[in-house]
Ligand SMILES: Cc1cc2nc3c(=O)[nH]c(=O)nc-3n(C[C@H](O)[C@H](O)[C@H](O)COP(=O)(O)OP(=O)(O)OC[C@H]3O[C@@H](n4cnc5c(N)ncnc54)[C@H](O)[C@@H]3O)c2cc1C
């Protein structure tokens with residue numbers, strides 16, 4: 001039985017970057033903020049780094065022992081950790097997330113591009129997908145705010161106007177330096193055109209410091225950003241959790257929100273039910289009541305919580321689900337890569353894993369037929385296609401030993417190279433999060449089940465992207481037998497979980513309005529990449545942050561004036 005009640009002005013579910021930014025903005029505006037986070041808070045960063053060093057298998061989850069079994073808030077570490085809504089489907093949703101204070105940004109790479117204007121108008125311009133209820137110009141000032149809040153290093157001049165994306169203010173710090181390999185690839189690709197489009201390299205904006213910024217050090221370039229930056233040069237959501245707490249917000253870590261309760265007459269949210277847990281196995285249940293509520297639990301856990309909170313009178317199909325859109329339109333940026341050995345040394349493995357990309361294919365009339373895509377120039381050898389350890393094994397297997405082995409290894413590693421690509425997906429209703437049959441989780445909440453299909457819109461883009469990769473490899477003198485190209489119909493996840501609670505003008509086809517306020521319940525806001533109607537080609541977190549900062553202004557005004 002519940003044994004504790006709490007009261008605040010605004011209760012926020014989830015202390016990832018979206019929840020933390022809101023908590024900070026609202027706390028510093030003087031509101032009483034309670035932040036409920038399902039996962040644990042981290043101790044000293046060095047302990048996480050040590051856990052990573054000690055882990056036999058290095059995956060994005062490796063440093064975070066308290067998100068692994070037997071933790072009751074296990075974070076998925078691969079597609080095998082998900083319940084499948086269509087077990088026979090060959091396609092699986094592959095991206096993962098992290099349940100801890102600071103959220104999934106703890107293991108993100110840190111690329112922070114903005115969406116481009118056409119990304120907001122896919123239906124109107126190209127007849128596919130849907131349009132957003134707001135445009136690039138509406139979000140532009142908030143992009144600037146977000147870049148300063150997170151600390152984004154970038155090249156203002158190079159990016160101002162990219163595919164029409166104008167910038168009203170510079171980045172807070174200059175770009176992360178390009179690597180030796182970046183410049184060599186840029187020289188080799190000069191003048192190259194593929195599919196009639198120039199292949200140009202552009203510096204990638206990143207939430208990692210190019211100089212000491214916001215109390216954190218400059219990047220030391222040792223390339224372990226995923227799964228953890230050892231020195232905190234890369235941004236993660238815990239930065240704003242700390243700021244929020246300093247501004248007066250109350251943080252409850254290990255507090256899982258298990259249900260949203262509605263008032264049957266007004267249909268407004270009346271309370272959140274939660275369970276607080278500790279490592280010794282003790283549990284305590286309670287209710288939180290607030291004037292306004294924000295769900296910031298990311299694009300799988302948010303619809304899961306909404307769907308797990310049906311009310312026979314106020315929300316029979318789940319909270320905010322009058323449109324039947326909650327959980328639908330699940331998207332990712334589907335990734336592939338080509339890797340090879342090039343003619344001249346590029347000297348990889350110094351600096352972050354990528355610092356420049358090819359942005360030329362992020363927009364164009366082709367989007368009526370196939371997905372836009374963005375390519376990243378790697379600075380980490382052949383990436384997952386052939387690690388340095390695998391290269392060593394290959395040379396030993398070829399019979400090399402002693403000086404011959406050392407010379408051959410040095411030569412091969414210095415010439416390893418990869419380019420990866422990530423393609424947008426269209427919002428498809430059948431790609432979705434539902435509640436799984438079978439056992440609930442440790443807190444009695446049904447588990448999420450995922451359904452995913454791949455369509456020709458993506459397949460065509462995979463082929464086009466691979467043609468760009470091949471053309472760059474040709475320029476770099478990479479012999480055909482050394483090329484390891486992504487196999488047809490295969491992809492990996494980018495970690496960019498989007499859709500599932502999309503925004504729109506029409507309450508019959510969307511979940512929230514342009515301010516992230518639920519159409520069905522006027523004291524409920526939903527923030528995070530779940531509200532994206534379409535995914536574009538930008539890594540999502542900067543847009544998540546910009547929308548969260550924009551929503552914070554609306555929430556703050558409502559708290560002052562009353563909804
Ligand atoms: C390997 C990897 C690399 C990535 N690289 C990039 C990149 O380069 N650039 C980029 O822009 N993005 C990247 N991302 C994506 C990025 O991590 C996410 O976009 C971002 O973290 C989303 O922020 P969020 O606040 O919406 O969600 P999260 O950060 O996931 O936070 C949600 C929080 O809600 C909590 N929560 C969930 N359910 C409940 C509940 N019921 N009760 C209480 N709390 C709850 C969770 O525990 C979690 O802490 C990457 C992701 C991965 C996995």
Ligand code: SF4
Pocket residue numbers: 208218219220221222223224225226228229230231232233234351352353
């Ligand atoms: S390269 Fe190293 S120091 Fe720089 S952000 Fe990545 S992990 Fe941190």
